[in-house]
Amino acid sequence: MDTGSGTLIDSAQDSLEENFMMRKTFFAVAIAAAFAASPAMAQQKLKIGFITTLSGPAGIIGKHMKDSVEVALDQLNRKVGGLETEVIYGDDQFKPDVGLQVAEEMMKKNGVDIMSGIIWSNVMMAVQPAVNKAGVIMVGTNAGASPLAGAGCNELYFSTSWNNDQTPEAMGKFMQESGVTDVYLMAPNYQAGKDMVAGFKRYYKGRIVDEVFTRVGQPDYQAELSQLRAKNPKNVFVFYPGGMGVAFMKQWSEGGFRGQFPLYSVFTVDETTIPALKHAVLGQYETKFWSPDLKVPASQKFVADFQKKNGYLPAFYGAQSYDGIMLIDSAVRAVKGNVKDTKGMVLAMRKANYNSIRGKFTFNVNHHPIQNFYLLKAVAGAGGKDPVMEIQKTVFENHKDSYYKDCKMKW
Amino acid sequence: MPLTLVLEQLLNGVQFGVMLFLMAAGLTLVFGIMNLVNLAHGSLYMMGAYLTVAAVQWSGNYLAGVALGLFATLLLGMLVEVVALRTLYDRDHLDQVLATFGLILFFNELVAILWGRTALDLARPDWLQGHIELFAGSRYPLYRAVVIGVGLAVAAALWYVVTRTRLGMLVRAGASNRSMIAALGVNIRLLYTFVFGIGAALAGLAGVMAGPIYAVQPGMGELILIQVFVVIVIGGIGSIRGAFAGALIVGVVDTLGRAFLKPLLGTVLSPAAADAAGPALASMLIYLLMAAVLALRPEGLFPSRGGQ
């Protein structure tokens, strides 16, 4: 599972101590600055730094996230927690060191009060320690690296998404319960791919025909598909996010595999890839914690406002980011706009007292949501439009990630 | 492993090799004749796919769209040559690598601005759907078979043009002695622009054929670009014959590596070790191959006679 836990336990303790030390100096500076700038008691303006990938091929995810943050701001009349709000967007270019640089710039130059966003585990692993060390709260809205849910948890780090392997856990459970006994696994050969397969196997106990890891960014899967056909498995489970998923699904359908082998996937078919795949996704099963058709008032309002403003359906990346802003909103309200009260903000966030797009939920001790996971199926869209994902059933209720026991945080 | 599977994987390798060849042919022509390292060749592949998607949508007809898209890519290639690359022919490779890297950034963002960052759909027409049965029980996608056919036809046509026509003669002459051919009254600039346009159209054709099976998205060119460079380096730069041989070798080695390396390793190593080493080695295989080829033959398998 987590091979780096030895170092991370130490680093969690270290960073906690450092947090308190750093925060003292941070407060001192902040107080000095407050005296110098204005005599106001509470801060007049809230600055949120939101880091995502805006440029390059992965920019599509960043676009969903940014557009969703804007919807949240519109709904709050541009006032998060009642304060005049400025959101500063940063482009990490899909590079950890650039993400870190952008975060440092936001904190040191723009003086942001709170940080949010971040798609990639590796960027988060680089950025989170620096942000928390500076005494600033980080609300992650996608990255799901397991060290951060386990031994590396931090009281200033919250997630409005999930841990990487929870979604495949749901798929593993669903397939196990549906009596599937024979599965062929495919994923890209990188950490997230291994997390997905590990999560799947935690709940699926039947026979595994083969596990195939492909090159990251590989455009052609014909060789692997020929191997798969030769093994003639009864079911197939894959994880191919983004462009890899588009290529894989196209070739799956082109090769005539659809209909011949039942395909189950995670993070492969979503609202960012459906426009490129269209009918090739019909009948596809996915698991997810959220879908645009989720019958939760806050979610329906978000989806409606998003569609009205942007003209397309939001993906879960967006929903999580919207949720991140709403979580911040609830915390700023709880401290009555005094965002320097980091402790108070953390305590307020732990209550998850806001209208989340996933409905009412609670945070686990590691600041990761305890939430439901659903089985989704791609069905034809109304009036010949692109297919849409439709919730079929609840697979997990109030599911916890499998790392929180390593988290030493005391509430 | 059954023989039919090995044969099918060989065919997959040839098909991937053919795609690589279409890209490599343009790149190696431009390199051999104009002595230009064009990293932006992948961008032309991407533009070919995007322009074709746009043309198919606009015309409503697949073949007309493909023809239009290819023609547009040809024009675009000539435009890029005239505006940006022409002055680079006399520079060293370093300047060329840099300037064309700049073009990659530009084209990727241009596509994102014009068409958005979401991957696009380029659907195959109905007559390209379906399968053929090569041997009992195998279902080979018709589209892939057509790709192989088109690629081989292009290879044959290129071979004919380069070795048997006046244009080909000029091209070969231009590659071996640029000033001589200019002195003989040939408009070398126009010839270069035209050759570059053809190279662009070939990359565009690869993009068009990739459209229905790969993701049409910004940056799609870079996923294949490095492999194409491996192809032309293994084959020997400037040589169409080398590009063809290199493309098939790389296509087949890469495909067989992805398919069979792990099971083969599994027979000597523990399953866990094979699981870990198989995919990693498969990713590195073509680079190992290239390093080995260059260590033995520093100018590739088919060094071009004209050369530098």
Next chain:
Amino acid sequence: MLTLLPPVAAALQEPFYLDLVRKVMIFAIAAASLNLILGYGGMVSFGHAAYLGIGGYAVGVLAFYGTTSGWVQWGVAIGASALVALAIGAVSIRTSGIYFIMITLAFTQMLYYLGISIEEYGGDDGMRIKARSDFSGLIDLGDPVAFYYLALVLMLACLFLVHRIANSRFGMVLRAAKSNEPRSRGIGFSPYAYRLVAFVIAGAMCGLAGAMFANHTSFITPEFMHWTRSGEIMFMVILGGIATTAGPLLGALVLLVVETLLAGWTEHWQAILGPLLVLSVLFFRRGLAGLMPGGKDG
């Protein structure tokens, strides 16, 4: 000017610029090392980021196993990079031109995929470095100002070292082999050995930059070795002016600062940066150092 930055930044309460300039200086070291082989030796390595990665992983992996001594970490970073450079160089230097470009790229791609595949060290998720390198209490890298000055000193030392090497007898042979290989063979020098030594020195120096970069980010990832990273380092050299002493610093400074500014301004910054690069190649043939008075020495 760079010496004065920390107090000025502190006075203006803009500590961010310290971080940015520190990163610039680290990349200036990497660029300077590439400049040695590319600028003076004519060896266009398109895989120089490999040593950035090896230097970084040396620090990260040693820290992972509990060795935090900076002397050991940085020593291993430099030594390992030199060894890898020796192996890569021994094969690559036999080739020339585009073949050399591609074979150096190929080796770096192999290391990149290796980094992605090793789960132990986090694969592509990368690995956190718990504590910065510890120099027996001499220098505390946790202090941004101290780290800044260390980077400044090391960068100046590297720029000076490259300058000295380039103008030594060894450098003369290297440059002679670049401009006219047959002639230098004719007067009795075999360029191969000279090039290989230069290649190893450059690898070692870039390994140092990698060790510093890992400390800068407190994090390592195979992304350090991505081929676009090699491209960036190459840009810095060319933008700054190849075979000039100050070029690598100027190139790193301008590229990173322009990138930061543009990225802060629009998400489509690459559409602007791209043509800027093309224009700089077309019109600044001598690089930025060529524009500065007294900046040319190559």
